[in-house]
Amino acid sequence: MLLDSLVMIALAYIFGFLYYGLYRNISARVHGRFGPSLAQSFFDSIKLFLKENSTNFGWMFYAGPIIMMTGAITTLLFIPYLNGSEHLIGLSQYGNLILVLYLMVLGPLGNAMGIGSNGNPFGIMGITRGLTRLIGLELPFYIAAIGLMIANQSADIGVIMTNQSEGCNAFTHPLLFIGAFISFLGFMGKSPFDVVGAPQEVYSGPATEFSGKFFAIALSQSAIFSFAKLLLMVNLFLGGAEGLVELVAKTFALFLVAVLVGNVYARFTTIQSVEFLVRVPTGIALVGLLFV
Amino acid sequence: MFNFAMTPLGNLFFGLTLIVFASLLLIKNERRDLPLYVLLFASLGVIFYASDLITLFVGWEIMSWSSYFIIAKSARIETLQKYIIFNLAAGFALLGAIVLIVAFAGTTLYGEIDFGKVPEALHVPITLLLFVTIAIKSGIMPFHYWVVDTYEESDHIFSAILSAIISKAGIFLFIVIFSQIIGYRYLHGSLFDVLAWLGVITSIAATFKAISQEEFKRLLAYSSIAQIGYIVTVLALLEGSGIEAGLYHTIIHTLVKLLLFVNIASIIYITGKTKFSQLGNLLYDYPILFVLLLIGIIALAGMPPLGGFNSKFLIYTALLEEKKALLLVAVMFSSASAFLYCYKLIYGIYLGQASGDKEGYRELPVGFYIPQFIAAIILVVLGILPSLGIVPLNPILDSLGFEVSSYGSLFELHTAFASFNGGVLMGLFGVVFALILWLVTSVKSKAVMARDRYDISYCGETPDPQNNLHYGYGIGEELRRISFIGVILANSTAAYWEHISKLSSDSSLMLKKLYSLGTQYVGLFVLLFFTILLFLGVR
């Protein structure tokens, strides 16, 4: 079970950085330029790890990114990779969907403790924006999750995944899928909802004081965490994957849509994003809930 | 005349009271009025172990009055008036319900009461009267007017007792009367749905009000209203899983509020300040208090590794079983927005920049730490062994006639919908944390301490200490701009109650005028009164 988890973490790390490299290349092509090599984000995080010194603001600031990374890895390990195979399931038989939904918030909240302790006003403003946006983001995603749990009469991700053998949830519950996907965009931090660390507004928000190895952890955490969220969406709505190839294909398809939407829209303010999230995706998901 | 019985439900509630009172009495507090606390403790014992309605009511009245005198020591007149008016109203509503039940059921003993004898017409008024009592005591929305001011202005230690135990009296009453005395077959489901929705609306409104508070005691008061709102919602399902979730959350909430209120009391004791905007950066001066508050808010927000998640999990699965999707959406929404006030509580006091200079702080006596350690340890243990909380609940469910929930080992928590393993979760969290901590410390890059608190990247400028850099006040500010939250924050029920109090004072003035007309009219009134009574009696 230990080896299984280590392989899962390694896969998530590699895929996370590969997708992030692809993201930078795809948006470069949209911009009309070549863009960096695929492994550029990998190089960035290694270089940041190798920096000679990094600024520390006390033990709580030191623990912040570590809790964030722990939250990301624990979320990842509670989501099974494959549909119906005993490999790469990590610890998902000990957890369920409600636990994963709450674990997704644990990492950022732990990180918020670290950022709060360094005393930088921009850091705390980014955190407050994140938590305010969370109010809007959680609603449609929870409604979709509740709809699936009631439809499948179980909160276990494995069960929800296997029940989609005849038609994946994206087609049987389309409205739930649309609501969840819009809030998934927000979770992935793509505009129009990337208000948390907007450099033009809040001087790079929570990551203002991250230097050297702390910034490296933040980058690798966001790689693993975005892969975990992609995995969750694929398992819940696209019927999970039999083999690794199908897994990569489905996660990359979702990721591509998120990237292209992100490239086309400007950024909302925090208030506008909550107003939008509480009206449009929540309305769609609520209507979808009626048909569950 | 007073008879008591040892019931598992009574044991649970009395056990919690014991924990709270024992740990709080260890705090050396000069203005201790011990006799009143003992009287309060006794009255709670009477309520929990009463086996007939009269003793229940007597215990209830003593509780209200003894806490009234304790609060009177430090609260303003208006707050006291609010407290006593509402609690008296609760007492009278309870008395009315008891009178109606006893009048028809014949006996006052729990065992022999057969609710069948009570005529159909009276069922709804009895439940409504009981709703009023429960709503007032647990601060459901329209009747929460007295809660926040009382918690804020009463003595810091007593507000911990108020929020941890006395607010649970309504919950105890709910279970005892509805499931034990009346029994679920006589209850109207629709009325309880209304109560459930009232509970959820209370928790949502209280959560957003809590975020926008400026003093931390008021924030905690609103937060306890919100949490009890969940319990009332889940109990109103009138199901075994509902009762189990409600009781589990009662245990968690008592421990969490004990921990948080005592932590806040120690901060007020040290600094003498009560506002977020006056404090900040106490993290490295009082690290133990910080870690304890951290455990408290993780449990309050219901985050996975600690016990708080178990009760949230049970509440969600209970609502899922009953297919109450909209209700569950509202509960999840309010618990998602609870993260903001949890973070504001810990940021405003411990993190961020110090606002103002930090001298003139008193030394904290050790007594303040004990209750916090007790509560924190229990919460952590509950996180590792979730089913440890189920152990005391099973006999209660069995005594109320519901099927007992089975659990494999103490590590798992099973419900119809799903199960999870607390031990694996906490273990995984610890292992991964240690792994990454080792990775980060072993890397060549040396972590150099920042020069001073103001060596922050500040757009190239140098921050000067006179300007305030503490964001304590600003965290809830932005919510006013969001339309639906702004509506909640803007109007409050205060105006509604002022209107009622004006109405009642006008009518009493009119009565006084009538009364002072002269004695010859007195006879007329007496005659009028008896004729009405006669007329009622005949029918």
Place this chain on the structure above:
Amino acid sequence: MIEFLKKHYEIVEKGSRLYKLQIESDKLVEILSYISINSNFITLSQIACTDWIEDEVFSLNYILTTKERDKNLMVEVRIGRVHCSLPTLLTLYPQAQVMERDLHEMYGINFRGNDTLYDFALENWNEIPPLRREFDTLAYVNEHFDFRIGREDNKDVKVEVKRRKAQAKELKDGK
């Protein structure tokens, strides 16, 4: 509209759309408010100050523009160079606040009534206001900074050219 003003003051016509008017410094606010109310020169576009050190005088030109932004009127005021102070125009034009701040810092003119004359472009500057003619910027630079070695400066160009020609010829003879 300009004829109406010509009746009251002697206005010189400098270009097809540029007029000039010379007034005393103590009647400044009164005339400017009269002009901005009665004529259509309602906006203050710029306050330009020139330092005539040989006549011992600062000449400030308040450049007004019409509502249609087609004609400019330069209202000139002359004040002494030593204790120079003028009434502020904040009551007439809010944008004057910044311009007065600039001139206060650059020339040391004190604008009575404008209490927000804190520093505009220079930070802890303790020399004399830089745009006054008596402040020599080259002397200040030579005193505070050192130039890189090998950067000969403002040598006479002709001497340099002659030296280089001689050097080239000598090289050619040598080869």
Place this chain on the structure above:
Amino acid sequence: MENNDNQLIKIYHGPQHPGITGNMSMELDLLGETIKEARTHVGYLHRGFEKLIERRTIIQAFTIVCRICVPEPDPNEENFARAVEGLAGIEISQRAKYIRVMVLEMARLAAQMLWMGGQSGSIGLGVVGQWSVYDRDLILDLFEELTGGRVYHMYIYPGGVRRELPNGFLEKLAQLLDYLERRLLDYDGIFFENSTFKKRAIGVGVVNRDEALKNGYVGQVLRGCGIERDVRRDNPYLVYDKLDFEIPTYEGCDVYSRALVRRGEMVESIKILRQVIAQMPSEGAIMQKLPKHRKFKLPKEDIFVATESARGEFGYYMAGDGSEFIRRMQVKGPSLIHGFTLLENLLIDEELSNVALIMNSLGICPPEMER
């Protein structure tokens, strides 16, 4: 407003910040993320232009003048040239006037492209910045061919222009204009009609319309409030009176209408350039005979000239004193008023996330504020 009990937090939208146009800083007092008081700080780019001009002859001052405003140097050169010509009484040939108008309009197009990059970058739309800076580079290539310099051209000199047009230049310019016209439709799709940009820009940074003229606002701020003012038509210089072009105005007074005004101006600039290519006289000396720079004396006169730059009216006051050195040259750019009185009022009770948006829409360029 003093810090009532530490409720306000002070931050700097400082010199080192990805959300500002150039090197200036805003000192903001925030209640939550609502700005309660804003103060502009400049002086980071102060080089003491006007002091240096007093020590330089005309040709030496000419090289330094175009460095005043970085995104759009040509209106400064043209203003300086016209002021010196006004003082010295030089009359330039018709062909030189047409070339100058061509250079000014090309510079305006390049500046609007750069503005689009800044405006969209302030709300996270990176794509528009990438495209518009690329298109601006095509214009800079033409400038390089014409004047030898990409951004600082040092081409318009008192008495005319310094170099003859390279052959085939006008055809290249015509091709570029066709390409840019097609390109504007793409920008409509990605930027001007972008639903989230509209949601962010409409009703934000609303300028008070009836005090706009009195407070001396210029350029897009006026035209964004429906007031039709443009120095090229109201106080025409060079050959603008012979060219016909409209002045685009929109009624919204907010960021979105200022953006649409700029879009209209790009269309007008392309139209003007096409007329200039058509009407360019083929003969005429591009440079008048001028005395040697040590003997180029200016009379003891003063003059005020104004030109319309991409962000508003640029005013030059110049005074000569009989010697070959200019006695005084004072520059007043559009951002001096927009950056202080207007910006500090617009930001009161505004959200922190709109600071970069409003600053870009007013086209604030710090070097011209403190020179």
Place this chain on the structure above:
Amino acid sequence: MSENTQEGFVDQQKVLNNEEYSIKNTQSIIQKAVDWFRARSMFVLAYGTGCGAIEMPPIFTSRYDIERLGVIGVATPRQADILIVSGYCSYKTLKRVIRSYEQMNEPKYLIGLGSCTINGGMYWDSYNTIKKLDEYLPVDMYVNGCMPRPEALIEGFVKLQDNIRNAKSEAGYIQYRENNAFYRANQEKIFGKNTIPTFEENFAGMNQ
């Protein structure tokens, strides 16, 4: 001419001429790999200090696209490796540049654009701009030109990457840390005693 500018600790003249100046060609294998990663991914601080900043958008956008070399812009000095002083530097800006430079984490590099950072350039006689940037901060790479073209800027980056990869020149930050007194003396000459927060304690731990 004050004496401490004569024998600058690393002869700035050599850095100016970009001569082959390899003081430590003896890189160990690990150090070579570390330097390879450092050269492969560089974060530039988003700070347009002077008029050269107008040439930064073209190199970060689609025409010249410096992201191919692994260079991206970041917002805060903590995350940045490279600080570009793009053109002349007035008193006020120099104070902020020094604070940003000191807040960056080592290894950090400084690129000076334009002739204004080399010898004052066009504003040699201005009272408010500094004449030699390397008196106040160690400069790793000069890019000449009165506002260097984008191609020159990219050439500067490539040359700096080459220097880092093969340790061709001693990095400026080591000088700044070891002989901080030299730089602080110059800074205090124009700023006066206590206007910028002192630097020593921050890296006191590093020196011994």
